[in-house]
Amino acid sequence: MKRRIPTRIYLAEDEMPDAWYNLRADMPTKPAPMLHPQTFKPITEEDLRAILSAEAARQELDEESRFVPIPEGILDFYRAFRPSPLIRAYYLEKALDTPAEIYYKFEGTNTSGSHKLNSAGPQAFYAREEGLSSLATETGAGQWGSAMAMACGFYGLDLSVYMVKVSSEQKPYRKALMESYGARVIPSPSDTTEAGRRILAANPDSGGSLGCAISEAMEASRRSDKCRYVLGSVLNHVMLHQSVIGLEAKAALDKYGLRPDIVIGCAGGGSNLGGLIAPFVAERLAGKSAARFIAVEPASCPTLTRGRYAYDFGDTAGTTPLMMMRTLGAGFMPAPGHAGGLRYHGMNPVLSKLHNDGLLEARAEPQLAVFDAATRFMKCEGILPAPESAHAIKAAIDEALECRRSGEKKTILFGLSGTGYFDMTAYTAYNSGAMTDKALSDEDLEKGFASIPAVSGD
Amino acid sequence: MKRRIPTRIYLAEDEMPDAWYNLRADMPTKPAPMLHPQTFKPITEEDLRAILSAEAARQELDEESRFVPIPEGILDFYRAFRPSPLIRAYYLEKALDTPAEIYYKFEGTNTSGSHKLNSAGPQAFYAREEGLSSLATETGAGQWGSAMAMACGFYGLDLSVYMVKVSSEQKPYRKALMESYGARVIPSPSDTTEAGRRILAANPDSGGSLGCAISEAMEASRRSDKCRYVLGSVLNHVMLHQSVIGLEAKAALDKYGLRPDIVIGCAGGGSNLGGLIAPFVAERLAGKSAARFIAVEPASCPTLTRGRYAYDFGDTAGTTPLMMMRTLGAGFMPAPGHAGGLRYHGMNPVLSKLHNDGLLEARAEPQLAVFDAATRFMKCEGILPAPESAHAIKAAIDEALECRRSGEKKTILFGLSGTGYFDMTAYTAYNSGAMTDKALSDEDLEKGFASIPAVSGD
Numbered sequence: 080m081k082r083r084i085p086t087r088i089y090l091a092e093d094e095m096p097d098a099w100y101n102l103r104a105d106m107p108t109k110p111a112p113m114l115h116p117q118t119f120k121p122i123t124e125e126d127l128r129a130i131l132s133a134e135a136a137r138q139e140l141d142e143e144s145r146f147v148p149i150p151e152g153i154l155d156f157y158r159a160f161r162p163s164p165l166i167r168a169y170y171l172e173k174a175l176d177t178p179a180e181i182y183y184k185f186e187g188t189n190t191s192g193s194h195k196l197n198s199a200g201p202q203a204f205y206a207r208e209e210g211l212s213s214l215a216t217e218t219g220a221g222q223w224g225s226a227m228a229m230a231c232g233f234y235g236l237d238l239s240v241y242m243v244k245v246s247s248e249q250k251p252y253r254k255a256l257m258e259s260y261g262a263r264v265i266p267s268p269s270d271t272t273e274a275g276r277r278i279l280a281a282n283p284d285s286g287g288s289l290g291c292a293i294s295e296a297m298e299a300s301r302r303s304d305k306c307r308y309v310l311g312s313v314l315n316h317v318m319l320h321q322s323v324i325g326l327e328a329k330a331a332l333d334k335y336g337l338r339p340d341i342v343i344g345c346a347g348g349g350s351n352l353g354g355l356i357a358p359f360v361a362e363r364l365a366g367k368s369a370a371r372f373i374a375v376e377p378a379s380c381p382t383l384t385r386g387r388y389a390y391d392f393g394d395t396a397g398t399t400p401l402m403m404m405r406t407l408g409a410g411f412m413p414a415p416g417h418a419g420g421l422r423y424h425g426m427n428p429v430l431s432k433l434h435n436d437g438l439l440e441a442r443a444e445p446q447l448a449v450f451d452a453a454t455r456f457m458k459c460e461g462i463l464p465a466p467e468s469a470h471a472i473k474a475a476i477d478e479a480l481e482c483r484r485s486g487e488k489k490t491i492l493f494g495l496s497g498t499g500y501f502d503m504t505a506y507t508a509y510n511s512g513a514m515t516d517k518a519l520s521d522e523d524l525e526k527g528f529a530s531i532p533a534v535s536g537d
Numbered sequence: 538m539k540r541r542i543p544t545r546i547y548l549a550e551d552e553m554p555d556a557w558y559n560l561r562a563d564m565p566t567k568p569a570p571m572l573h574p575q576t577f578k579p580i581t582e583e584d585l586r587a588i589l590s591a592e593a594a595r596q597e598l599d600e601e602s603r604f605v606p607i608p609e610g611i612l613d614f615y616r617a618f619r620p621s622p623l624i625r626a627y628y629l630e631k632a633l634d635t636p637a638e639i640y641y642k643f644e645g646t647n648t649s650g651s652h653k654l655n656s657a658g659p660q661a662f663y664a665r666e667e668g669l670s671s672l673a674t675e676t677g678a679g680q681w682g683s684a685m686a687m688a689c690g691f692y693g694l695d696l697s698v699y700m701v702k703v704s705s706e707q708k709p710y711r712k713a714l715m716e717s718y719g720a721r722v723i724p725s726p727s728d729t730t731e732a733g734r735r736i737l738a739a740n741p742d743s744g745g746s747l748g749c750a751i752s753e754a755m756e757a758s759r760r761s762d763k764c765r766y767v768l769g770s771v772l773n774h775v776m777l778h779q780s781v782i783g784l785e786a787k788a789a790l791d792k793y794g795l796r797p798d799i800v801i802g803c804a805g806g807g808s809n810l811g812g813l814i815a816p817f818v819a820e821r822l823a824g825k826s827a828a829r830f831i832a833v834e835p836a837s838c839p840t841l842t843r844g845r846y847a848y849d850f851g852d853t854a855g856t857t858p859l860m861m862m863r864t865l866g867a868g869f870m871p872a873p874g875h876a877g878g879l880r881y882h883g884m885n886p887v888l889s890k891l892h893n894d895g896l897l898e899a900r901a902e903p904q905l906a907v908f909d910a911a912t913r914f915m916k917c918e919g920i921l922p923a924p925e926s927a928h929a930i931k932a933a934i935d936e937a938l939e940c941r942r943s944g945e946k947k948t949i950l951f952g953l954s955g956t957g958y959f960d961m962t963a964y965t966a967y968n969s970g971a972m973t974d975k976a977l978s979d980e981d982l983e984k985g986f987a988s989i990p991a992v993s994g995d
Binding site: 085086087089091092093158159160169170188189190192229232233251252255256258259260261454457458459460461462463498500501503504506507510 | 710
């Protein structure tokens with residue numbers, strides 16, 4: 080049987096995008112400005128340059144350029160693992176007996192195992208171009224740390240990774256992977272920073288959080304003027320780099336005259352989702368499509384579905400700029416039983432704005448349902464998904480089953496942002512029946528909300 | 538910069554081979570026949586059907602068909618992960634400053650992480666087509682067991698995997714992966730079989746061996762006439778299925794008018810190497826090329842370089858048919874410090890014959906040199922190789938450096954048979970300096986040789 084549309088659609092190397100797409104340029108109303116953490120005034124590029132590389136700082140505040148050219152030095156890095164395949168989920172469609180056509184953009188074919196490499200490369204490249212010698216960052220589930228370790232190995236930069244302690248204990252092989260690429264990995268909270276020591280003093284058994292690891296990494300990066308901080312999600316320049324996902328997906332669909340009716344992505348800090356949907360949101364804003372966009376988050380960290388839309392810090396120590404975003408408060412801690420990533424308290428400001436404007440739907444899923452979907456998917460499609468990515472699978476399956484009920488032949492696109500090879504502890508817990516879901520109470524939420532500062536931005 | 542040859546060459550889905558290539562049909566003298574383990578007479582298809590599925594038995598003895606059509610039900614499975622990329626090692630070439638062009642066929646993009654899936658699919662498919670309900674097999678490093686777990690999950694068959702105990706302890710996540718796909722994993726030697734109990738009685742602390750695990754799996758498979766045994770390497774029908782690697786690699790090179798001067802593969806039982814080189818050996822046999830073929834094996838299990846060419850059993854209990862092959866003796870045990878796979882005592886009979894006829898070169902590498910090569914490779918090419926595959930990388934680097942010395946612009950092709958995501962224990966040992974090499978003494982070899990039966994085959 081010859082298929083009109085192959086199972087895997089690959090772009091040719093010379094069809095790869097040579098510029099990132101900046102959705103902010105096409106938004107009729109822009110997100111509220113980022114604020115300085117002390118003055119509460121809109122932050123300047125110069126302010127940001129104290130934290131980020133100069134080019135990252137420029138891109139972070141750039142709301143005008145629709146396209147930002149990708150330098151040859153980054154394209155050279157991208158060609159080591161891109162273009163990534165767009166896969167038609169023939170096996171899953173058959174298993175679901177759905178009239179829907181399901182496609183997924185698979186970002187897990189590189190060794191870091193996820194889309195994070197798309198921004199790790201540029202961030203390391205700019206740092207090297209600007210004469211920096213080292214970088215500091217945090218990692219939760221380990222995907223971002225692995226990606227930065229690979230990028231710093233490639234570009235020849237030193238890297239310190241503050242890894243959320245509970246994650247470093249659950250995933251010793253993630254640590255080994257980062258070390259194999261030459262990175263230094265420090266479980267967080269640690270006694271190597273003020274921020275870490277403060278948390279440990281309050282709670283010696285703290286398993287850590289992304290907010291705390293960010294505080295530690297930022298503090299560490301300030302120790303040398305040859306060092307800067309890099310972040311794997313949430314920020315606008317990260318989402319900009321991730322637009323390569325959506326641009327490639329759109330180019331591959333365009334080859335076959337396809338246009339998605341629904342675009343789905345898992346959402347932690349939002350970079351994968353934002354990168355995937357960006358060019359499709361542009362079409363909708365231009366009146367060229369009526370596509371729906373769905374963010375899927377864990378029920379144990381429901382930033383979009385239960386968070387507040389407010390100015391908040393990106394870290395627990397309150398050292399980052401303030402962002403207007405959906406947030407659970409930097410003091411929020413997901414339940415200890417929560418297995419995967421997607422445990423960040425906030426959400427990229429652009430996505431938060433789209434959600435607030437009614438352009439982005441959101442749903443929260445309990446983890447058992449997510450692992451059910453992952454197992455169903457892996458048995459027919461073959462690929463073992465990252466628990467994070469399995470949130471998107473869950474929603475894609477639900478939408479495809481809805482099509483079976485309604486008889487509609489919709490085109491569903493979702494982001495399979497990474498693989499679960501380093502998440503076997505979670506899969507073992509699921510397989511053995513040890514995994515549970517604990518409902519998040521309003522009291523738990525209020526504890527997080529209490530940490531949101533009272534800043535209006537006016 | 539536009540490259541004439543892209544970094545990754547993908548065949549289109551409809552360019553995938555629809556038949557396997559059977560090298561035996563083109564060999565001027567055939568390998569000596571397989572012998573029945575009791576009568577020592579050439580084995581018949583009927584004999585083999587007691588162990589293998591009928592089609593596997595037929596293919597095992599088929600020396601006439603040059604091409605064996607791949608059924609649509611197997612192509613359907615292949616399309617879930619094939620075609621695999623042929624990658625131009627631009628980054629490695631640059632790092633080595635070599636005039637050589639290096640290409641590698643990368644079989645690690647599927648979840649099982651290696652080429653083993655190419656034969657797991659067909660073996661499960663034939664079993665299901667013939668009405669069998671379950672399969673039993675062994676696994677060493679875990680790649681074959683993972684591949685069979687995926688294939689049995691896909692085709693709906695029960696699977697028992699006897700996993701070499703030392704490997705199951707080093708790689709708990711491999712076990713979890715197999716269980717996620719629904720397989721039952723039993724550390725070997727176990728008390729569930731006669732063969733296992735005999736080994737445990739002699740040595741309660743035995744860490745196991747492939748030869749022992751094969752004995753256990755074969756014994757288990759004989760308990761039901763709805764069950765058969767499947768093997769991931771060594772046998773001719775396995776090498777036949779793996780010819781898909783070489784056929785795709787050749788088709789991709791042909792697109793750019795390229796012909797390899799040297800083809801390199803790691804060698805355990807020989808299926809990956811044999812599958813990769815088969816169509817290129819055919820060209821050499823036909824006088825169309827002067828390509829060299831290099832098998833790379835671990836110094837701690839040097840089957841081709843230090844083994845005997847003799848009839849031997851495939852397992853420790855002496856229950857398999859006898860094969861004329863290079864062998865260290867089924868009683869051979871690699872040193873406990875040996876980290877990776879490639880620990881089988883014998884070598885596929887076709888490859889053993891090619892080696893004996895002077896067509897296949899062989900070299901043995903100590904593991905520290907292999908991990909050095911792996912680390913060098915991963916830092917520039919990005920991909921974390923399986924320790925097994927890193928043997929091929931070592932030889933490819935050596936040949937490319939030889940080209941730098943000689944100034945020759947050779948075309949080198951090697952097989953990157955899999956990824957090392959489940960081998961982080963070994964990488965951690967290497968990174969920390971805990972990994973060692975222990976020279977294999979002639980006395981150790983003699984112990985293995987003592988287990989080779991005195992069978993002439995006349």
